[in-house]
Amino acid sequence: MLLRIALGDQAHIAATTHLFTAVYAQFCVLALISRWPFDKLAVQLRGATQATWNKGASSGVLRYYDTRLFRHFCEQLDPEQLAPFHGPVCRWHWIDHDGKKASLCGLDINPQDHSALTGLTLNAAQVQPLHALSAALQWLKKNDCTPAQHGFTSHEALIRCLTGIHLNLSRQQLEKPQHEAFIASALSEFPPLSLTPKKAAL
Numbered sequence: 001m002l003l004r005i006a007l008g009d010q011a012h013i014a015a016t017t018h019l020f021t022a023v024y025a026q027f028c029v030l031a032l033i034s035r036w037p038f039d040k041l042a043v044q045l046r047g048a049t050q051a052t053w054n055k056g057a058s059s060g061v062l063r064y065y066d067t068r069l070f071r072h073f074c075e076q077l078d079p080e081q082l083a084p085f086h087g088p089v090c091r092w093h094w095i096d097h098d099g100k101k102a103s104l105c106g107l108d109i110n111p112q113d114h115s116a117l118t119g120l121t122l123n124a125a126q127v128q129p130l131h132a133l134s135a136a137l138q139w140l141k142k143n144d145c146t147p148a149q150h151g152f153t154s155h156e157a158l159i160r161c162l163t164g165i166h167l168n169l170s171r172q173q174l175e176k177p178q179h180e181a182f183i184a185s186a187l188s189e190f191p192p193l194s195l196t197p198k199k200a201a202l
Contacts, residue, residue: 002045004038030065033090036111043116044088050119053127062120067094072133072163074104076126083107084117097155129167136162139183151190161190 051062089106
């Protein structure tokens with residue numbers, strides 16, 4: 001759902017604030033600031049949801065608007081994909097995995113100088129990290145562990161580590177029964193924070 005906030009309408013702002021507060025913990029609001037006309041912005045954002053990969057053999061909906069994936073997705077964009085995707089946006093805003101405010105600059109390109117985005121083509125090097133991220137989030141949900149248990153101070157850092165582990169797991173093409181042992185071995189390199197030796201004060 002794409003929702004336009006009328007900044008001059010106090011009732012609209014109050015209702016939107018109530019909505020955002022209600023869904024705060026679900027990480028499901030990706031907000032953006034744009035100078036574009038709403039209709040053109042909607043077309044552009046909708047176009048970005050259409051993706052092809054696997055050399056055109058696969059296609060589907062790209063849920064870039066899922067705030068659990070958004071930053072990681074943006075990091076995978078090729079230079080030539082940055083302008084089509086970020087062009088309409090001044091700045092993106094969302095809540096990260098640690099419940100903190102996060103933001104990312106757009107490019108704020110004039111719509112007259114911007115061609116319509118009808119879809120994104122992703123190569124294997126872009127798709128694999130996104131699959132690894134999805135697997136990492138599923139693993140984290142299943143195991144219900146905290147960052148401190150594995151030597152991290154934030155969920156964001158733990159998720160990045162788990163994403164790298166799952167990416168390596170995929171590249172090694174290990175059989176499924178070997179996955180948990182591989183992940184446990186990789187995580188064992190990060191001792192719990194409570195067991196990490198403190199540095200002596202100078």
